[in-house]
Amino acid sequence: MLDVLAIIAALTTAVIFGTDTLGALVMRPAYAALDDATMTRVVGLAHHYGNARMPVPGILSVITAAAATLTALLTGHPAAGAAAGIGLLLLLVWLLLFNRVSLPINKTFIAAAEAGQVPPGARGLQERWDSIINLRAALQGAALLCFCLTLVLAA
Template sequence: MTGAAWATGLVTLLGIGVVFGTDAFCALVMRPALARVDEASLTSVMGNVHRYGDVRMPAPGVAGLVGSAVVAVLAALADRGSAAVLAGIALVLLVVWLVLYARISAPINRRLTAAADRGETPADARALQAGWDRIIVLRAALQGAALLGIAAALVLL
């Protein structure tokens, strides 16, 4: 049972790691860089970033979220309570991340992508990006904490 939990945990770590790395990069690099460009460039760049990100990022996100649940269950079945709790905490953190993404980030992503498709710059482009930026550090922190939780769970398996 712990072998299956370990294998699942490694895939889970990779999935969470991809999303964490992406969000951390956006918080550390993209956010300040975009503050220095004009609204048309911001719309074009971020609209196209979201076009690909919103299609390609669900795979590692699902691997992290579902994997956390599977690790929690397998750890519990293997009578590894502490590991199960840590994986469960990681799962909760990822669900919170998903709610933030779905309610705040995704609608902004869709607006910027649609504007980029039309070759337009929304009058509120800077405000849209500010709304997205407002939660990117929190998103990165949630993913980072989930990553640590799964890593700690694997140590305890």
Template sequence: MSTIAALVAIATAAIIYGTDVFAALILRPAAAGAADASVADLIGRVHEYGDRRLPIPGAISVIATAIVVVTTDQTTARIAGSIALVALLVWLAIYGRISAPINKQLRAAAAGHTVPPETRALQERWDSVIWPRAALQTIALAGLLAAVLTR
């Protein structure tokens, strides 16, 4: 049970990991050089789709990781899974407190075809947490891989 849960957690966490790493490496610098109207429109639309589609793999990764921690009978795997779970929960806290409210504002701007005067500040605030989010997803994946490999 815990091996299957770990594999599910790895597959679903990898979706969020890939998204965050792409955002850190590509989207962040591209948005930094774009006009505010472009950021409000395109990034708002990116968040529209991401906020609708990514909660499912995100939630599954957290639940499956918790199952790994609870069901494994191997101490090292439990520790690795616990590290992964903490990383995912910290990621979720950062996302919920910082990223999600910004996403909502940019989604509304895109839907209303408006450019908020604070667009640049919103994007800079969002950018400020994308590398920590990517790092937390890296830690989570490493912990999950360790949980599988130490079984």
């Protein structure tokens, strides 16, 4: 059971890691090359779909990470439990950053895109969002490694 939980935690974390990595490596420079109105429309639409669809893998990653941690500790795999627990902690830090910084900005861009407007300070908002995307990707990547390590240590 531990291996299944760690695999699900890894796969669902990989979805968010890949999305954040794409944002850091591809979308950030692409958005910088757009005028504010186009950037607002594209960013707003992207966040509209992201906010609607990404909670599923995000919630599953946290739940399965917690379950893997608990299962490992209860079945006599303390090292695997520690790895899964660290992965869970990294996901929770990511979630805190996302909810405090990224999500309010996402909502601003979604509302502006739906209204056909450019929010005041649009470029500054996007720069603020961009300011933590590397950290978000790193947290997800490190969590993914922890869940892979959980599999190795539980074997």
